Amino acid sequence: MKINIEGNKIEGTFHKRINRFIAEIYINDKIEIAHVANTGRMKELLIPGAKVILRKVNESHRKTQYDLLMAYKDTTLVSIDSRLPNQLLQQAFMHKSIPYFKQYNDIRREVNFGKSKLDFYISNERESVLIEAKCVTLVKEDDLASFPDAPTDRGRKHILELIEGKKQGFRSAVFFIVQREDANRFTPNKEMDEAFCEAVLLAQKAGVEFYAYNCAVTTHSIALKEEIKVFFN
Known part of the structure; x- marks a missing residue:
């Protein structure tokens, strides 16, 4: 799609x-x-x-x-349009094209949780999921995508909210959407924002899930292409 x-x-x-x-x-x-x-x-x-x-x-x-x-x-x-990851993920959730999230039918955008507004709340009769999506444009050497490309207190705050979500019984996940197709793996950008990366590591240990996808991009369209591996610092 x-x-x-x-x-x-x-x-x-x-x-x-x-x-x-x-x-x-x-x-x-x-x-x-x-x-x-x-x-x-x-x-x-x-x-x-x-x-x-x-x-x-x-x-x-x-x-x-x-x-x-x-x-x-x-x-x-x-x-470079940072609004597209949410659109791509909403489409993917609706068409059940992401294998790990095919079992959810209720899909809501921009939900309040804690002191933040998170990108998605999806659920079924047994489980609820909090999801945050990040737009990635930076690809370093050796086809390595990375986020953020500028310090992001807001991004760190969202990661910490997802940790709290796990404590409250939610399934929690972050999607890094690389809006180009030359990336084959992803890592948080510790050189740019060490605090964000520390929050990611805390979240991983708490059970927050992390996924990354690259995209097929033309002047007329964009689509999720394939999942790429996430490496943690």
């Missing part, structure tokens, strides 16, 4: 990032402003001169006329 990337797509050349949500892009030698739907740093992707894919948006309330959707890393197309 795949998600279609709708709209009028245009190629551009990355110029610079103004802030977390705004970037300047060259389109036909003219600088345009684009919305960036990802708060990660993406420093290895969003470099001056990088080829990018944008979507033209014609909405009067918008401050920007373009969405920055994808960037090329050499010949690899990388989807």
Whole structure:
């Protein structure tokens, strides 16, 4: 199953990032402003001169006329929209295409738990599951995907909430969705955020489950491709 990337797509050349949500892009030698739907740093992707894919948006309330959707890393197309992992997982849960989670029929998005809002609550008559999804764009040497690419107090908080969920009797899981297809394994990024990685190790010992998938990405669609192995620091 795949998600279609709708709209009028245009190629551009990355110029610079103004802030977390705004970037300047060259389109036909003219600088345009684009919305960036990802708060990660993406420093290895969003470099001056990088080829990018944008979507033209014609909405009067918008401050920007373009969405920055994808960037090329050499010949690899990388989807940067951090909203897509939830859509991909919801589709996968609904179609029962993830073997470990085929037994659940009730699927809910953005549920409050503790002091956080987690991405999914899924359940059947016997068991309930709390799930958090993370968007991964960073792939290091030797096809090793890693998260986060910037310190994330919010991400650490979510991991700790899942530990609490386990204590309360929930099944708990984290999905790292690598939005490119050149990754064949995943590890938490200890060099970037040691506190996040410590929380991951605590969660693993507490019984929280960790999964990672890479994606098949084109300018028109994205789909979960295959599960890749998670290595813990």
